[in-house]
Amino acid sequence: MTQQHQWTPEYKRTEDDDLRRVGVEVELAGLSPDKIVHLLQLRFGGVEEIESPFVYHLKDSRLGNFRIELDAELLKKHGEQIEVEEDESGKDLRMKVIDLYTDALTNSAELFVPWEIVTDPIKMKELSILNPIFPELRKAGAEGTKESLRYAFGVHLNPELPSLEAETILRYLQAYIVMHDWLVEKENVDLMRRITPYIAPFKTEYIQKVLAPDYKPTMDQLIDDYLEYNPTRNRSLDMLPLFAHIDEQRVREVVKDSRVKARPTLHYRLPNCEIDEPSWELWTVWQNWLQVESLANHKSLPELAAEYLESMQNLSHRFSNKWSEQIDDQLEKIDPA
Structure with a gap:
């Protein structure tokens, strides 16, 4: 997808016909x-x-x-x-x-x-109103990820989904997995943040399960499978708040962490906070997330998922940028929202 100065995804409303919102957390x-x-x-x-x-x-x-x-x-x-x-x-x-x-x-x-x-949930179309505060914080002396080796600061996005059906949630999860390496490259995720446990990628066994072409889970199965492989907040895309919103008892039986707050959103934790960099702005982080949105709702997702599974068989998969280049090529074919 060619990047544009847009703030709203293709699907702008929830299944209740409310405008979708997103919470923002900046460290x-x-x-x-x-x-x-x-x-x-x-x-x-x-x-x-x-x-x-x-x-x-x-x-x-x-x-x-x-x-x-x-x-x-x-x-x-x-x-x-x-x-x-x-x-x-x-x-x-x-x-x-x-x-x-x-x-x-x-x-x-x-x-x-x-x-x-930490913001309240903000209508996605109003994120542009929030954006100017970050240059003002920078001018006042705010420091981000790269100011010190001990700073592993991030930006978290908590976007509502257009639907809470298992099929929709699975599409977003699959799209994120397929695009994870691309996002790491585009966000230039800091080494110190990568080696902390807080934004760990999904494990190979879970990726293989979720991207399998015959994986068509019910909601209960989708949640149970996630909890089996990911009983922790420490994932770059944390699904626990969403699943706790849908079935809190099921989640609490496995995850005792009181920091898990039930809400009808994903919890995207990957990006650095580069608030002290003059070129950095919230818009860039949000645009990268909108690419995930686009793929989640595009017909090419099953084909890319199959190709990603195949690429994982290559020993150099984790150390090559070939997959990111392939994603770039694919996104160019997706019409902007």
Whole structure:
């Protein structure tokens, strides 16, 4: 597909005829949470609220609510135990000690743990309204993946699907698997992020099952097969939130991780956050995802899936860019949405 400055996929509505939405999560360093909230507020309006030293909110903005949090479960648990309001007599010695402890903990954590900006679900056609905030954050000093070897920061997209039928979900999963290597190349995924467990690719055995031409699962089978091979959030395309939305009990019986939040979306975790790079913008990340959308809804998907399975037999498959070139050729044949 020839890239265009478009923000909406071919299928723009859900099966309930609502406009499809997408949540965005951006990990970054270099800015304090109050500075991040201030910049968001200048552009989108809204009211700041502080839940804890590790969790801030911007409520009722033009794009709904934003959550700014230090992305570390232990720190957030500590933060929940710390009061942020003063009592009538002002801060006593105990509060001063807590403040010092909190500052030290936060400053230490910020060396390794990103602040994360999390949006409400946004109508896909309104993503262009969000895009300008990232140059503003960069100008203020935001740092991304490549600023330091210890930064393995990412951008996550949580797109709603046009349908929650097993056949539709399978098509999107197949399209993503077929395009994974292409996406890694186009996103230039940072080496440090690749060697962390957080964006692990699907295992060969699962790929072979899902791409097999006779794989026509029911919803129960689709979920059970996924849980058998992927009982973890640590996949570059995390299906657990979606499957928990469809059948939460089935997922919770296998995956005990409280961080899995049920929602009717995919959880695409692959891209770097390159917010400190002048050429980087959300639009580029979104355009690459729209290519997955296009393939998921194109007649060429079964043929490409079969070709991908065949290419996996080649020992050099993981170390060659031939498949990415083949995907480029195929995308040129798909009419833009």
